[in-house]
Amino acid sequence: MPDEEWERFLRESVEGAADAPVEPSARAREVQARLRKDGGQPQGWRTYTPARRGRRTAWYVTGLVAAVALVLVGLFPQWVVGWFGGDGGGESAGTPMAAESERPTAAPGAEQALRPTLDEPFRGSPAARWADGPDGITVPPVRATGWMDAAQVERALRRSKEFMVAAGLDSGVLRGKRPERAIALLSPHQRDVREYLRAAFSSAPPTEETDPLLLFSRFRPDQADLVGDIVKTRGRLTYREGERGAVEVTADVTFVYPVTPAGDGGADAEVIRTIVRREVVMSWDDPSKVVTEPDTMSLVSYSVDMTNGGCSGPTGYFVPPFGRADQQPADESRLDPYDRSEPVGTATGADGCATATRS
Template sequence: MSDRRSEESSGGEPSSSISDEVWEQFLQDTERDIRKSAPKEPSARAREVTERLKRQKAEPEGWRTGPAWQERNGRAARRRRVWAVVGVPLAIAVAVVAMRPSLLPGDPFGSSSGTDTATAPLPDETTTPTAPPSAVAPDTPTLAHPFAGSPALRWADGAAGIVLPKATALGAIPKDRVELALQQTRKLLVDANLNPAVVAGGTPEAALSVLDPKQPGVLDNLRTSLRSPSKTHNPLFLVSRFDPKDVKQAGKIVKVRGRITFAKGKYQGVAVHADYTFVYPVVRADGSTEVTRTIVRRVIDAELPDPTRYQVTSGRLTLLRYDEDAGNSTCGIDDGYLHPQFPSQALAQDPTGSATASGPPVDPYDRSRDIGKEEACSKVSRT
């Protein structure tokens, strides 16, 4: 390039007005551009990388090369970072659950000890049982789980356990009269055994209202027994009550199981047969949290007689039979209240929970046996 400039300068024509410095810079820039555009021989390292990339193009994406592998590696890194954050709290939670599995909702490990939530309710009782309920795993009742260790755990709650059969006509007795007899009997059972105010020592006014005042020696005797209980006038034959100074209910639920049937009665009316067991969890009124249970079974035969043939009050029940059997209630106390004993008391007194109990032990949950035939105060095999 420098020779060409010399020739042009000596050719007789005026020389260029470009200075030497500018011309020298032009030459340097031109040479640099030529070197950049010239083909280069790849290095050995570059050739090796190029060859490996060619081979990888022939392999399935996601095996160990290409974007899929890089994406998986990125996700794994993110997962590792997340586990690093939650790992410590999770480890603590696992340790707590291992020590207290009951903290988990439901019953994921198939263990229902101490809980009332893991058992399905029994279907309604429709016939007389042929045997007592099966034994259940022993468990201590608590305020949170007052029916733990009891067959009643699977029984219905409160009035939901008193299910009436479908009313039908009985010959000349119309269906609506049968329905009335059933409803009056249910009202009697619910108020006398499930009304919280009555269970706490009150008077079952609704129950008394369904009884015929014209029936000699029934309604008047019941009112006397409620007002001034004694050995000969005891409301417990028909009403479940606890002395509020001594005990109170543990929770609001009373477990109930039984059945009710109807047929044409001997007084040309609707005869109703009711057989129910009520399970009451209670605690002492002094603030103790120790829970025990009293089990009361009642068998009642009542009739809604034909008012056109008998001197009765229309729509009121005539009581024909009312038997009661109480499990875990101290014998020999005639103050009109049930008196359960607690496990701590049994250590120093009668371990059966009945101070003067006699005879062979009786299962208070056994609804296959008749009541009213055994000793007046029997030992109980379980509560």
């Protein structure tokens, strides 16, 4: 062997070659043996493990579903009421019903047959879960319509609701007084309405065409007393563009009046619910096209369904059938006064009267 090769051999024997295999330590041999036995690789203490996306995606989906559900509750509360038995009568008697934003598809479900009392005048009635007074009349969202911008439409809707409140809920009018506040909202330039009002509140007996009950709720103080200060209501306003750009508002409202015979304040006094549903169409006319006055409207049409209010001919007042509430003539048509799924006037008999299937 040449001297140079011999010297390199001796030097590498002492220092070690760069590519020479390294004998593992006893500790390393022990770890390798355990891995071969258990399988896999050890996890270092600084190792980063990415988050699992399956569970996080599930939370995203759950949150999205919840958000959509909240939007639906806000936009379409009547759907949610229906899912949980709203108008179908599935809710408990003490649960208030959601506001009515569109015509229901069916009548409310049957209630437990309980007679009304002075302390609970709405007992055994769907009206027990209705709102009180003006709160039961729903006003829709506003948008520019016809000749009005959104602010003017909002004012027209507010005035339309004021008319329904003044005509059907004013305490003085209910006790027979002239409906001055409601009349003030009617255009003085509508001749046929002026003639109707003049005849309705004259001393002459009213006719079918001049009966004030077509628009206003009234009881004779010497015949009937209202039970308490609460009248239950349910209904809504809708609107669209009418003739000559007018904003035409339709009010469809049911009023439930609990009454007892006048002067009978005994604990066992009979309580009857007179139930009235009115549909009134009001036109808020463009003053540049129709002669009118500010904050007044024209009447397009008005119709009424009434039960437990008298059928013996118009008197100008509701006449509750005290002592005869359970008598139902077989020849009269039947009307569920709480069924708001049908148009007004579809269940009256030949004489304009109908017997309530419940009150």
